[in-house]
Amino acid sequence: MSQDYPKDTRRMPMQQGFGSDTERKIISILKILGKYSEPLGSITIARELEHEGIFLSERAVRYHLRIADERGYTQPLGRNGRMITTAGLKEVKDALAPEQLGFIREKLEMLAFQTTFDPQKRTGQLSVNTSLIDKDKFEAAISAMKDAFKAGICVSDLVASAPEGETLGSVVIPSGKIGLATVCSVVINGVLLKAGIPTEYRFGGVLEVRNLKPRRFVGIIDYSGTSLDPSEQFIRAKMTSVREAAKTGDGKIIGVFRTIPAPSRSLFEEKATLLKEAGIDGIFALGDTSEPLCQIPVGINRVGVIQLGGLNPVAAAVEAGIEIENVAESGLIDFQQLQTVWQL
Numbered sequence: 001m002s003q004d005y006p007k008d009t010r011r012m013p014m015q016q017g018f019g020s021d022t023e024r025k026i027i028s029i030l031k032i033l034g035k036y037s038e039p040l041g042s043i044t045i046a047r048e049l050e051h052e053g054i055f056l057s058e059r060a061v062r063y064h065l066r067i068a069d070e071r072g073y074t075q076p077l078g079r080n081g082r083m084i085t086t087a088g089l090k091e092v093k094d095a096l097a098p099e100q101l102g103f104i105r106e107k108l109e110m111l112a113f114q115t116t117f118d119p120q121k122r123t124g125q126l127s128v129n130t131s132l133i134d135k136d137k138f139e140a141a142i143s144a145m146k147d148a149f150k151a152g153i154c155v156s157d158l159v160a161s162a163p164e165g166e167t168l169g170s171v172v173i174p175s176g177k178i179g180l181a182t183v184c185s186v187v188i189n190g191v192l193l194k195a196g197i198p199t200e201y202r203f204g205g206v207l208e209v210r211n212l213k214p215r216r217f218v219g220i221i222d223y224s225g226t227s228l229d230p231s232e233q234f235i236r237a238k239m240t241s242v243r244e245a246a247k248t249g250d251g252k253i254i255g256v257f258r259t260i261p262a263p264s265r266s267l268f269e270e271k272a273t274l275l276k277e278a279g280i281d282g283i284f285a286l287g288d289t290s291e292p293l294c295q296i297p298v299g300i301n302r303v304g305v306i307q308l309g310g311l312n313p314v315a316a317a318v319e320a321g322i323e324i325e326n327v328a329e330s331g332l333i334d335f336q337q338l339q340t341v342w343q344l
Contacts, residue, residue, distance in 0.1 A: 025054065027091070028049060029064055030068065030073055030089075031092055032048045033083060033084035033170075034084050034089055036083075037169055037170045037331040037332050038167075039077045042058040045065075068082075071087070073091055083170070086174060089170075089171070104223050104229055104230070107329055108189070111127040112190040112192075113193065114127075114190070115186070115187055117187055117190065119191060119274040119277070120274055125334055126187040126332065127329060128169050128181040128182060128183060128330060128331065129181065129184050129310050129311050129314070129326060130169050130180070130327045131182065131324050132173065132178075132179055133178050133180060133324050135164075137323070138178045141317040142341065144316055145313035145317050145341070146341065147243060147247060148243070148316040150246070151212065151245070151246040152212075153242055153245060153253055153312045154183075154282070154308060154312050155182070155185050155308055156183040156279050156310075157279070158183055158280070158341075159181060159182055159340070159341045160333060160337045160339070161181070162178070163178060163179075164178070168181040168330065168333065169181065169327075169330035169333055170331035171327050171331070180314070182310045182311060182313060182314060183280060184310040187280060188272075188280065189258065191275060192260070192271055196264075197264040197271070201258060203220045203221055203230065204229070204230030204231055204309065205219055205230065206218050206220075206234050207254070207255030207284075208252050209253055210249065214255065214285045216295050229329060231311045231326070232326050232327075235314065235326060240315040242254075242312050242319060243319050254311060255307065255309060256307045256308075259298055259302040260303050261301065262301045265286075265289075265303055282307045284306045284308050286304075286306075289302070293305075310328075311326060311328060313341075314326060
């Protein structure tokens with residue numbers, strides 16, 4: 001059982017450079033905070049740590065949280081507890097990269113399981129991506145995204161926004177920023193899962209389109225071999241031309257490749273129709289049983305599915321020269337919080 005910090009440790013200045021044991025505990029706490037879309041207190045964190053075999057008293061948890069606060073990894077929210085910041089999420093990614101191959105696929109599966117959105121009732125929680133935009137650039141960013149939304153190069157034109165200090169998903173919006181939540185494609189897989197349709201998560205990629213029809217993938221990152229979200233990487237690397245695709249029909253956009261069991265096809269199409277009626281239409285192409293889709297091989301008795309990446313409109317704004325920090329699959333929000341981008 002791990003022990004609390006020694007008495008004299010409490011008098012040490014809270015700064016970078018602590019020993020590896022302290023760093024591991026801070027990372028473990030950040031991992032727990034990153035799983036939730038609401039603030040957590042030290043009691044809850046201590047209990048969650050126990051599930052991972054880490055035994056810290058509430059007092060010790062509070063001590064490590066104060067260090068995280070000073071480093072900007074966490075944000076205190078009064079008696080409600082703390083939430084992880086974007087800097088904290090990045091620290092977890094960087095610290096655990098060597099052991100997190102396949103982490104993104106596991107995260108997608110977890111978000112799909114946690115999805116409670118019912119497209120027929122139009123209630124429940126669904127997954128979002130959160131983009132952080134400078135206040136003075138927000139209006140220009142939305143303007144740059146509108147062609148992509150209008151052309152349907154998105155999962156949905158439903159969005160949510162939040163000012164600094166508030167939260168979107170599990171992300172606290174930092175000072176000087178406005179947060180924009182776009183619907184993540186995982187909501188589709190969550191609805192399918194609740195209907196008894198399991199989804200195989202294959203990869204995220206850069207999809208070349210002609211006349212807004214899928215042609216081929218020109219860049220692929222397998223979910224099992226990465227600790228970072230493919231969409232974030234492609235946008236950062238400036239590999240997309242979403243603005244061009246929205247204006248001319250030809251370009252490179254973000255797509256994701258999944259497969260479903262062939263016998264579930266009719267039920268899949270039924271759920272896709274309900275999602276579309278609810279304003280969620282991220283299904284871009286559906287293949288034939290056991291047949292390749294966009295040159296990607298599909299297993300026996302499986303059907304390939306290409307879904308649009310939820311961050312495509314944001315990619316268009318980045319292409320326009322607007323700096324945006326993205327946190328893909330940033331958590332869950334209630335469907336009622338969303339409004340169309342045209343209402344912003």
